[in-house]
Amino acid sequence: MRTGSIGNTKVSAIGLGGMPMSIEGRPDRRRSLATIHAALDAGVTLIDTADAYHLHADEVGHNESLIAEALGSYAGDTSDVLVATKGGHLRPGDGSWTIDSSPQHLRAACEDSLRRLGVDSIGLYQLHRPDTSGVPYEESVGAIAGLLDDGKIRMAGVSNASPDQIRTAQEVLGGRLVSVQNQYSPAYRSSEPELRLCDEMGIAFLPWSPLGGISKAAELGSRFSAFQEVADAHGVSSQQVTLAWMLAASPVVIPIPGSSRPETIQDSARAADLELGADELERLDAAL
Numbered sequence: 001m002r003t004g005s006i007g008n009t010k011v012s013a014i015g016l017g018g019m020p021m022s023i024e025g026r027p028d029r030r031r032s033l034a035t036i037h038a039a040l041d042a043g044v045t046l047i048d049t050a051d052a053y054h055l056h057a058d059e060v061g062h063n064e065s066l067i068a069e070a071l072g073s074y075a076g077d078t079s080d081v082l083v084a085t086k087g088g089h090l091r092p093g094d095g096s097w098t099i100d101s102s103p104q105h106l107r108a109a110c111e112d113s114l115r116r117l118g119v120d121s122i123g124l125y126q127l128h129r130p131d132t133s134g135v136p137y138e139e140s141v142g143a144i145a146g147l148l149d150d151g152k153i154r155m156a157g158v159s160n161a162s163p164d165q166i167r168t169a170q171e172v173l174g175g176r177l178v179s180v181q182n183q184y185s186p187a188y189r190s191s192e193p194e195l196r197l198c199d200e201m202g203i204a205f206l207p208w209s210p211l212g213g214i215s216k217a218a219e220l221g222s223r224f225s226a227f228q229e230v231a232d233a234h235g236v237s238s239q240q241v242t243l244a245w246m247l248a249a250s251p252v253v254i255p256i257p258g259s260s261r262p263e264t265i266q267d268s269a270r271a272a273d274l275e276l277g278a279d280e281l282e283r284l285d286a287a288l
């Protein structure tokens with residue numbers, strides 16, 4: 001599969017988002033393991049997760065544990081797989097998402113993620129979300145810098161960050177920011193400035209909910225008819241066209257579509273090799 005880069009690490013141009021396998025509507029463990037194995041079979045070498053991808057209060061890190069189990073039980077070589085996790089979000093178990101990006105919480109959360117993933121150093125650790133409850137952004141990112149210095153994590157990223165926060169993070173990390181993960185899809189393009197900034201800075205941009213999110217992904221072709229028409233012309237899905245369109249936006253873009261079924265990640269992975277013509281890309285851009 002075509003590759004992209006996160007820092008000095010080469011990864012597949014399409015990653016796997018783990019969230020649908022651990023939150024509301026999740027499948028059973030067997031289907032999740034089959035989904036992750038299907039991703040690996042398809043050549044996916046980037047898996048995105050977070051300690052907050054769980055449902056009940058007593059199962060923090062459900063998704064990290066699933067991924068560790070899937071990698072451990074995979075028959076092939078997984079040494080080139082980059083697991084990207086996050087800290088700073090919490091799920092108390094009532095369906096809500098809360099935030100604690102205090103340095104103390106992030107340090108403890110990272111230790112727990114290390115244990116669940118069964119590694120000495122996390123490949124990519126991302127600050128999940130800025131904490132607006134009074135924790136200065138510099139302090140949250142400072143904690144991530146400390147984790148890098150201590151060797152607890154190999155690479156550092158931020159998520160849900162504005163252009164100013166991306167610049168701040170790069171400064172606090174002393175030039176070691178390798179990725180930004182923001183929401184980006186045909187339905188949600190307000191992170192265009194962050195995408196452009198990452199392109200300028202040579203930092204990986206990982207669009208989250210690239211297909212519009214778990215509950216909307218299936219409607220992509222009916223909501224955006226130009227994407228369906230281009231898909232029909234190639235004999236592929238509108239979701240595949242969407243991912244290929246994103247990849248064409250910049251070499252720093254590495255989408256992380258979520259999946260809870262082998263078929264969907266197999267289909268998404270094929271987007272890495274789907275070439276869209278300049279006229280098609282123009283048509284898709286003009287339709288939004």
Ligand SMILES: NC(=O)c1ccc[n+]([C@@H]2O[C@H](COP(=O)([O-])OP(=O)(O)OC[C@H]3O[C@@H](n4cnc5c(N)ncnc54)[C@H](OP(=O)(O)O)[C@@H]3O)[C@@H](O)[C@H]2O)c1
Binds near residue numbers: 016049207211215259
């Ligand atoms: N940083 C953040 O704050 C943040 C927030 C949200 C998400 N994320 C990350 O971003 C990842 C992706 O976002 P998301 O899962 O919310 O939404 P998404 O990727 O837009 O949509 C996920 C849904 O798309 C379906 N799908 C995937 N590939 C498909 C294909 N080729 N054809 C048809 N349907 C397809 C899947 O269906 P099936 O379930 O049936 O396989 C899945 O449930 C998450 O998994 C998570 O890792 C990060």
